[in-house]
Amino acid sequence: MIQRLLLSGCVLVIGGLCQMPVQAQTPTSKPAPTSQPANQTVTPAETRQFANAVKQVLAISREAEKQATQAIQSEGLTEQRFDEIFRSxxxxxQKPSKPVETGERQKYDRVIAKLTQISKDNDSKVETAVKKEGLEIPRFNQIFQIVRSNPQLRQQVQDMIRQ
Structure with a gap:
């Protein structure tokens, strides 16, 4: 269950990145022909940069999952029990299978603090990884939206990620 929570957290991190430029980039009703390619097309180089950045983001997410599991276990909680308390x-x-004792609640709170720090660190690592691949976050987000709506480009990116 913790795997799903962590995956959801990772998706939210990536999703948060992908929503950032939407507010800043409202298209005009009639974009100039020279600005349209920059917003609507992705060059082969950008496709490669995007795929490489996504690979890095996935690796960061996997590492965060490991860190989160370690954080839970280091406090003496099982993933299942943490999940029960989290849901409640x-x-x-949604009541846990047994009442949450004071000591258990303290362990849970410490885990939450650790997970919050892991999440903050991830945000920074994801931003660094995207920039290291030569993309700014707004452009990464634009490409994400284009890839999402273009099945052919999406397949191309998936193929690059698998390489």
Missing amino acids: QNNPQ
């Missing part, structure tokens, strides 16, 4: 904290109608 976020949905009071």
Whole structure:
């Protein structure tokens, strides 16, 4: 279950990156022909940069999963118990299998603090990885949206990631 929570967290991190430029880049009603290719097309070099950046983001996410599991275990909680407590904290109608004791609650709080730090570190690592591949975050986000809506380009990126 923790795997799904962590994966959701990673998706949110990536999703957060992908939504950043939407606010800053409202297209005009009639874009100039010279600006359209920059916004609507992706060069082969950018496709490669994007695929490489996504590879890095996936590696960062996998490492974060390991760190999160270690954070839970280091406090003496099982992933299952952490998940029960987490769900009950976020949905009071969903009760854990047994009541949360004070010591257990303290362990849970320490894990949450560690997971918050892991998430902050990941945000920084993801941004660095994207920039290291030669893309700025807004352009990465634009490419993400284009790849998402273009099946042929999406397949090309997936193939590059598998290489």
